[in-house]
Amino acid sequence: MTENRELELYFHIPFCVKKCLYCDFLSQPASPLVQERYMEALAREALGRAEEAEGRKVVSVFFGGGTPSVVEARLICGLLQNLREVYGILPEAEITIEVNPGTVDAEKLSAYREAGINRLSIGLQSADDGELAVLGRIHTWQQFLETYYAARKAGFANINVDLMSALPGQTLESCRKTLESVLSLQPAPEHISAYSLIWEEGTPFYEMEKKGILSQAPEELDRQMYRETKRTLAKAGYERYEISNYARAGYACRHNLGYWKRRDYLGFGVGAASLLENVRFRNADGLSRYLENPLGCREQAQALTLEEQMEEFLFLGLRMTDGVGFDDFADCFSHSLEEIYGPVIEKNLRQGLLRRCWRMDGAGRRQEMLALTEFGLDVANYVMAQFLR
Numbered sequence: 354m355t356e357n358r359e360l361e362l363y364f365h366i367p368f369c370v371k372k373c374l375y376c377d378f379l380s381q382p383a384s385p386l387v388q389e390r391y392m393e394a395l396a397r398e399a400l401g402r403a404e405e406a407e408g409r410k411v412v413s414v415f416f417g418g419g420t421p422s423v424v425e426a427r428l429i430c431g432l433l434q435n436l437r438e439v440y441g442i443l444p445e446a447e448i449t450i451e452v453n454p455g456t457v458d459a460e461k462l463s464a465y466r467e468a469g470i471n472r473l474s475i476g477l478q479s480a481d482d483g484e485l486a487v488l489g490r491i492h493t494w495q496q497f498l499e500t501y502y503a504a505r506k507a508g509f510a511n512i513n514v515d516l517m518s519a520l521p522g523q524t525l526e527s528c529r530k531t532l533e534s535v536l537s538l539q540p541a542p543e544h545i546s547a548y549s550l551i552w553e554e555g556t557p558f559y560e561m562e563k564k565g566i567l568s569q570a571p572e573e574l575d576r577q578m579y580r581e582t583k584r585t586l587a588k589a590g591y592e593r594y595e596i597s598n599y600a601r602a603g604y605a606c607r608h609n610l611g612y613w614k615r616r617d618y619l620g621f622g623v624g625a626a627s628l629l630e631n632v633r634f635r636n637a638d639g640l641s642r643y644l645e646n647p648l649g650c651r652e653q654a655q656a657l658t659l660e661e662q663m664e665e666f667l668f669l670g671l672r673m674t675d676g677v678g679f680d681d682f683a684d685c686f687s688h689s690l691e692e693i694y695g696p697v698i699e700k701n702l703r704q705g706l707l708r709r710c711w712r713m714d715g716a717g718r719r720q721e722m723l724a725l726t727e728f729g730l731d732v733a734n735y736v737m738a739q740f741l742r
């Protein structure tokens with residue numbers, strides 16, 4: 354299943370207007386000057402590493418963060434232009450940028466479209482202004498609406514909206530309202546990502562919980578919201594193609610699918626990770642160091658053993674509702690899935706957590722798949738952990 358001649362590019366833009374209170378991503382506010390220097394460093398890194406992509410077809414480019422849209426559009430578009438000169442970006446490549454409401458206007462969105470960006474991922478999280486304020490988000494529902502419709506007007510026909518549930522103080526009713534509000538957009542988004550809030554150590558939320566100022570949603574309420582999200586989006590015609598990702602037919606995020614299928618990718622920028630020919634590597638986190646020497650920040654590479662590759666194949670692949678192919682596994686590793694994981698597979702089939710099914714793959718080949726059942730998807734971490742030795 355590793356599609357080695359295809360490649361994805363990821364650019365980490367570590368800037369935000371201000372830090373959300375739950376966020377542990379590598380991001381911070383920065384002056385326009387620092388942002389410009391960073392974008393120059395990104396270009397230096399990307400151009401300096403172009404030979405690693407020689408002979409590869411780039412099927413997707415992803416500007417993630419942080420909030421890439423805080424950076425001036427000319428810097429993003431200029432970088433993309435430079436990339437096209439040295440990387441084999443396919444004309445039909447999926448090119449995504451993450452944006453937050455309040456950080457883009459009609460002009461910026463048009464510049465993205467003209468540069469060939471064809472997918473927008475908008476961080477909304479909730480349609481309730483009170484919840485947005487608790488999260489420390491910089492925007493309101495109204496600002497989201499303005500961004501969403503400006504994006505449609507600019508010609509974006511592939512939009513993802515990020516949602517979060519199990520927020521402090523959130524009720525099942527307000528979770529429902531957020532889903533309804535997003536589904537009532539005209540037209541509704543092509544893609545929705547829906548995650549439960551995670552209370553990460555080191556974030557203000559984590560500290561506030563320790564001090565008793567905020568509390569996590571009870572487990573049962575969290576599960577109710579999760580089930581409500583699944584039900585509502587299925588009813589509205591979205592296919593759940595990954596544990597937390599839903600899309601209209603044909604709009605699954607190709608970039609993320611590549612990650613779960615272990616397609617090679619090169620990540621650029623602070624803290625960005627890469628996978629190339631079964632070697633994983635990552636850039637260090639420090640911004641100043643990166644600005645000085647973007648080509649000298651790569652940390653020690655980890656060449657994956659065959660066993661680790663197999664584990665990743667299952668651990669990542671089972672996140673997709675289609676699951677993993679028996680033939681794909683055999684093609685990659687010259688052993689059958691049963692040979693390597695027979696007892697684990699049998700046990701989980703018996704417990705109703707895994708299922709065997711058939712599907713046509715992209716190459717028109719009908720193959721048998723191993724996938725999580727509906728129940729297995731609810732306890733995915735438990736099932737997947739059994740494939741780690």
Ligand code: SF4
Pocket residue numbers: 368369371372373376377378380418419420453476
């Ligand atoms: S906008 Fe996203 S990356 Fe930035 S602080 Fe908020 S959650 Fe973190």
